[in-house]
Amino acid sequence: MSEANAIAVARILATEPVLVGSERASSALGLESGHLGHAGPPFERTDDIPPVVLNALAGAAVHEGWAGDLDGARRLILDGQITLHANHDLGTVSPMAGVVRPGQLLMRIENRAGSEVVHATLAEAGRRALRFGCYDEAIAGQLDYLDRVIGPSIVKALPAEGLPVLPLIAQGVALGDDTHQRNVGAMYAFVRQLPGLASEVSQWLLGNPQHFLNYAMAAAKLSLDRASGVEGSSIVTAISRNGVQCGVRIAGAGQRWFTHAATQPDGYFFPPHSARDGQADLGDSAIVEAYGLGGTIAHAAPELARQMLQDWPAVQATGQRMRAFFIDTHPLIAPALAGAEGVGAGLDARRVVEPVRIHTGIAHRNGTTGWVGIGVALAPLECFQKALEAL
Amino acid sequence: MSEANAIAVARILATEPVLVGSERASSALGLESGHLGHAGPPFERTDDIPPVVLNALAGAAVHEGWAGDLDGARRLILDGQITLHANHDLGTVSPMAGVVRPGQLLMRIENRAGSEVVHATLAEAGRRALRFGCYDEAIAGQLDYLDRVIGPSIVKALPAEGLPVLPLIAQGVALGDDTHQRNVGAMYAFVRQLPGLASEVSQWLLGNPQHFLNYAMAAAKLSLDRASGVEGSSIVTAISRNGVQCGVRIAGAGQRWFTHAATQPDGYFFPPHSARDGQADLGDSAIVEAYGLGGTIAHAAPELARQMLQDWPAVQATGQRMRAFFIDTHPLIAPALAGAEGVGAGLDARRVVEPVRIHTGIAHRNGTTGWVGIGVALAPLECFQKALEAL
Numbered sequence: 001m002s003e004a005n006a007i008a009v010a011r012i013l014a015t016e017p018v019l020v021g022s023e024r025a026s027s028a029l030g031l032e033s034g035h036l037g038h039a040g041p042p043f044e045r046t047d048d049i050p051p052v053v054l055n056a057l058a059g060a061a062v063h064e065g066w067a068g069d070l071d072g073a074r075r076l077i078l079d080g081q082i083t084l085h086a087n088h089d090l091g092t093v094s095p096m097a098g099v100v101r102p103g104q105l106l107m108r109i110e111n112r113a114g115s116e117v118v119h120a121t122l123a124e125a126g127r128r129a130l131r132f133g134c135y136d137e138a139i140a141g142q143l144d145y146l147d148r149v150i151g152p153s154i155v156k157a158l159p160a161e162g163l164p165v166l167p168l169i170a171q172g173v174a175l176g177d178d179t180h181q182r183n184v185g186a187m188y189a190f191v192r193q194l195p196g197l198a199s200e201v202s203q204w205l206l207g208n209p210q211h212f213l214n215y216a217m218a219a220a221k222l223s224l225d226r227a228s229g230v231e232g233s234s235i236v237t238a239i240s241r242n243g244v245q246c247g248v249r250i251a252g253a254g255q256r257w258f259t260h261a262a263t264q265p266d267g268y269f270f271p272p273h274s275a276r277d278g279q280a281d282l283g284d285s286a287i288v289e290a291y292g293l294g295g296t297i298a299h300a301a302p303e304l305a306r307q308m309l310q311d312w313p314a315v316q317a318t319g320q321r322m323r324a325f326f327i328d329t330h331p332l333i334a335p336a337l338a339g340a341e342g343v344g345a346g347l348d349a350r351r352v353v354e355p356v357r358i359h360t361g362i363a364h365r366n367g368t369t370g371w372v373g374i375g376v377a378l379a380p381l382e383c384f385q386k387a388l389e390a391l
Numbered sequence: 392m393s394e395a396n397a398i399a400v401a402r403i404l405a406t407e408p409v410l411v412g413s414e415r416a417s418s419a420l421g422l423e424s425g426h427l428g429h430a431g432p433p434f435e436r437t438d439d440i441p442p443v444v445l446n447a448l449a450g451a452a453v454h455e456g457w458a459g460d461l462d463g464a465r466r467l468i469l470d471g472q473i474t475l476h477a478n479h480d481l482g483t484v485s486p487m488a489g490v491v492r493p494g495q496l497l498m499r500i501e502n503r504a505g506s507e508v509v510h511a512t513l514a515e516a517g518r519r520a521l522r523f524g525c526y527d528e529a530i531a532g533q534l535d536y537l538d539r540v541i542g543p544s545i546v547k548a549l550p551a552e553g554l555p556v557l558p559l560i561a562q563g564v565a566l567g568d569d570t571h572q573r574n575v576g577a578m579y580a581f582v583r584q585l586p587g588l589a590s591e592v593s594q595w596l597l598g599n600p601q602h603f604l605n606y607a608m609a610a611a612k613l614s615l616d617r618a619s620g621v622e623g624s625s626i627v628t629a630i631s632r633n634g635v636q637c638g639v640r641i642a643g644a645g646q647r648w649f650t651h652a653a654t655q656p657d658g659y660f661f662p663p664h665s666a667r668d669g670q671a672d673l674g675d676s677a678i679v680e681a682y683g684l685g686g687t688i689a690h691a692a693p694e695l696a697r698q699m700l701q702d703w704p705a706v707q708a709t710g711q712r713m714r715a716f717f718i719d720t721h722p723l724i725a726p727a728l729a730g731a732e733g734v735g736a737g738l739d740a741r742r743v744v745e746p747v748r749i750h751t752g753i754a755h756r757n758g759t760t761g762w763v764g765i766g767v768a769l770a771p772l773e774c775f776q777k778a779l780e781a782l
Contacts, residue, residue: 174694175566175576185566188579192597195590206583302727303565312727336693336703 001327008227008235008251009328009346012291015226016112017219019120020162022155026102028119029090036060037087039098039284040242041257046078050243051367052133052279056097057082059135063143064101070135088238089255093217093284094121096131096363097243104143105151109165109218116226120218122146125208126371127270131283133367150211153201157194165219166332168193169293172212173335173343178301180285180294180359181308181374183212190215210361213285220291221284227251234388235327236347239286239356239379243279246286248383250349253390260382263355265362267308267375279363281377286358292330292344295357295376296322300337304359308375318357325351349384356384392718399618399626399642400719400737403682406617407503408610410511411553413546417493419510420481427451428478430489430675431633432648437469441634442758443524443670447488448473450526454534455492461526479629480646484608484675485512487522487754488634495534496542500556500609507617511609513537516599517762518661522674524758541602544592548585556610557723559584560684563603564726564734569692571676571685571750572699572765574603581606601752604676611682612675618642625779626718627738630677630747630770634670637677639774641740644781651773654746656753658699658766670754672768677749683721683735686748686767687713691728695750699766709748716742740775747775 001009025031036057043049049057058073061082067073076082087093087100094100098121106119124142128134168189169177175185187209191202205211224237233251240247240257247257262281269275288294298305299319305312326344333343347356355378362373392400416422427448434440440448449464452473458464467473478484478491485491489512497510515533519525559580560568566576578600582593596602615628624642631638631648638648653672660666679685689696690710696703717735724734738747746769753764 185576188583192579192594195594199586203583203586306727312730336697339703 002232004230004232004252005235005327005346005348008230008233011226011230012223013328013331013345014113015223017109017165017222018112018162019107019158019165019215020110021108022105022151023108023119024102025100025104025106028106028108029092029100031090031100031102033102034066035083035085035102037085037090037092037098037100038242039087039094039096039282040240041245041247041259042086043084043242043244046080048244049077050279050365052282052363052365053097053243055133055135055367056099056130059130059139060099060101062135063140064103087284088240091117092119092121093221093287094131095123095213095217095285096283096361097133098284099130105147107151107215109215109222110162111222112164114226116222118218118222118225120214122151123208123211123214125204128370132363132370134370150201150204153197154194157196163193165215169216169219170333173297173300173333176301176303178294178297178304178359179216180213180288181361182301182304183209186216187212216293217285217287220287224287224290229254232391234349234391236290236349239290239358240284241281241286243282246281246379246383248379248387250387250391253387256390258383258386258390260380263378263380265360265375265377267310267362267373269362269373273364273372277364277372279365281358281360282363283360285360286379289356289358289379290347292326292333292347294359297338297343298322298357298359300335310376321354322357325356327351349387352381352384355379355381393623395621395623395643396626396718396737396739399621399624402617402621403614404719404722404736405504406614408500408556408613409503409553410498410549410556410606411501412499413496413542414499414510415493416491416495416497419497419499420483420491422481422491422493424493425457426474426476426493428476428481428483428489428491429633430478430485430487430673431631432636432638432650433477434475434633434635437471439635441670441756443673443754443756444488444634446524446526446758447490447521448475450521450530451490451492453526454531455494478675479631482508483510483512484612484678485522486514486604486608486676487674487752488524489675490521496538498542498606500606500613501553502613503555505617507613509609509613509616511605513542514599514602514605516595519761523754523761525761541592541595544588545585548587554584556606560607560610561724564688564691564724567692567694569685569688569695569750570607571604571679572752573692573695574600577607578603607684608676608678611678615678615681620645623782625740625782627681627740630681630749631675632672632677634673637672637770637774639770639778641778641782644778647781649774649777649781651771654769654771656751656766656768658701658753658764660753660764664755664763668755668763670756672749672751673754674751676751677770680747680749680770681738683717683724683738685750687738688729688734689713689748689750691726701767712745713748716747718742740778743772743775746770746772
């Protein structure tokens with residue numbers, strides 16, 4: 001382990017993400033009217049924006065009242081009249097299209113061992129949701145429900161000292177979560193820590209375990225960002241996809257993105273959908289793979305592997321190969337199925353010798369149908385190679 | 392599969408155990424004053440009763456007001472002035488010493504697909520508990536808390552149609568439970584189905600996941616008893632231990648017990664305890680192994696294997712050998728780690744070619760210290776051989 005990488009991984013592991021409260025995106029991120037965040041690296045041209053993301057941006061613009069309908073909103077976006085930002089640059093991360101608008105409530109995750117803050121978005125329930133490109137009155141109602149009920153209820157139920165996120169991830173992983181496409185265990189652990197929740201809210205949360213993913217993503221970004229800027233370090237600090245490009249950041253290259261064409265996910269498609277319906281790999285959520293979760297602990301999540309129609313021995317072998325790309329061992333997240341090697345900490349671009357496995361939700365590429373599957377995508381090897389060349 | 396065994400396993404799998412309410416043991420089991428139930432096959436002589444069971448019986452007698460102190464209660468028991476019954480003959484099952492007294496509240500589990508009923512006991516929290524031979528004022532308070540708060544609160548929160556138990560077991564097993572020494576997942580699923588619970592009660596339950604075991608045991612007995620009496624069938628309908636003898640019942644031999652000396656459990660002992668402190672194998676709980684859970688799905692419970700300090704590849708191999716002793720596949724309980732073979736249904740004494748693995752709690756043999764470990768015991772091969780000779 002190089003000295004630079006040792007420093008980077010020590011900073012990552014010294015981070016203690018704690019959920020402490022909520023704040024509107026406008027003040028939390030300094031996101032002004034006419035500005036929206038989205039997942040992945042920035043788009044070079046608005047024409048590149050795939051329908052799933054364009055529709056999610058348009059839905060957000062309508063929801064904010066900047067346009068009267070989706071057609072009008074799409075025109076504003078394509079004409080550059082709405083300013084777009086990569087979420088990572090705003091201090092947040094969000095799954096799939098990952099659109100963040102000024103008026104929405106974000107959840108504040110602080111580093112208990114420092115002064116850093118990252119904000120998590122509140123994930124909607126169901127297969128038709130803004131993050132999959134859908135927007136209509138029912139979805140508008142869901143977005144309002146998150147802002148008015150789910151977020152404030154969770155904040156009200158938080159312990160006075162906040163809720164540490166890593167122990168929830170650790171408990172979830174011991175219950176078979178990969179903490180990307182399976183968050184059943186962590187959601188149980190989360191709700192258990194919030195006994196004051198009204199049963200309406202706790203039942204909603206337990207019925208939507210993927211809602212936990214966003215907290216895990218924010219915790220991962222908070223931790224990995226601590227390594228950003230460590231000179232000479234080849235530790236990966238982000239993997240993110242905008243539906244066209246997959247981007248990677250490494251510690252020694254700061255905020256730069258190293259991109260390559262996003263891959264096509266495959267796995268389990270909800271009938272009647274199939275792989276040809278799938279949107280190319282999308283979302284900030286691969287931050288969890290950079291942290292050592294998701295596809296990089298595939299070998300600890302057998303129920304998910306089966307759900308994704310994957311051969312378990314092959315999944316185990318792949319997960320173990322992914323584990324070898326990390327330079328250290330996570331001290332807290334340690335499922336038995338990870339064996340003596342434990343869960344990786346510090347994904348070293350120098351060790352990445354094949355595409356990194358990502359467990360991902362899959363949106364319909366048409367940008368109107370919504371969520372159509374879960375499966376496996378890949379962070380291309382080229383991203384890591386380009387990043388190393390920049391060191 | 393013989394016709395007799397096909398009938399037996401069909402009856403087992405046709406059973407739909409549903410938790411529907413509660414009732415005092417006196418009326419539920421017809422258990423009169425001066426009578427107590429205990430785990431395992433009957434004792435031949437009161438002198439055979441090990442300290443753990445004797446002290447639990449004595450504690451129950453004091454709690455019922457039949458004796459002023461434990462010494463007096465022990466004398467009543469040893470003199471035969473308190474009549475003892477095997478729980479299985481009363482229509483209940485209970486872990487470890489498993490003492491059942493007339494005044495305690497039992498939980499009623501009915502067969503939705505028939506008219507049969509089995510009652511579950513309410514499991515105490517903590518390492519000092521009556522089922523491990525301990526009794527004092529704090530434990531008396533716990534027993535009252537079960538009867539006054541836990542049982543009635545659960546009943547009040549039950550859905551009108553009752554709560555089916557097998558789906559909870561299935562969900563728990565998918566979260567890594569063996570449903571014997573690990574019930575974390577099933578308890579989460581259980582509490583989720585009872586949204587009306589006061590947070591005091593739900594937090595107590597989530598803090599004591601082993602409390603779920605008793606419902607699983609009753610569900611297993613309800614199902615397996617349906618096979619009892621099927622002429623010529625070699626399907627095991629019970630495995631149970633009284634701390635001296637391990638007893639097995641098979642369908643074709645009805646209520647007869649086929650016994651052999653109970654084995655000494657080994658595994659993880661809570662410091663400073665060690666294997667030499669362990670009480671010989673004890674409790675009705677091995678009913679779950681006869682059903683296809685516990686040690687017979689050891690290969691689906693990696694976290695438990697690690698907790699018991701067991702080598703995972705060896706555990707997997709053993710669990711898979713146990714699976715081969717069953718003649719059919721459970722249609723509902725199907726963790727991914729069980730693979731294409733699934734979870735066994737119908738433990739066939741004819742197929743049992745080595746001792747059956749049991750995951751067990753371990754009491755201190757002194758009968759006063761309480762719970763000192765969790766580990767593996769064995770149902771001796773001789774039990775199954777004797778049973779077959781009686782067919």
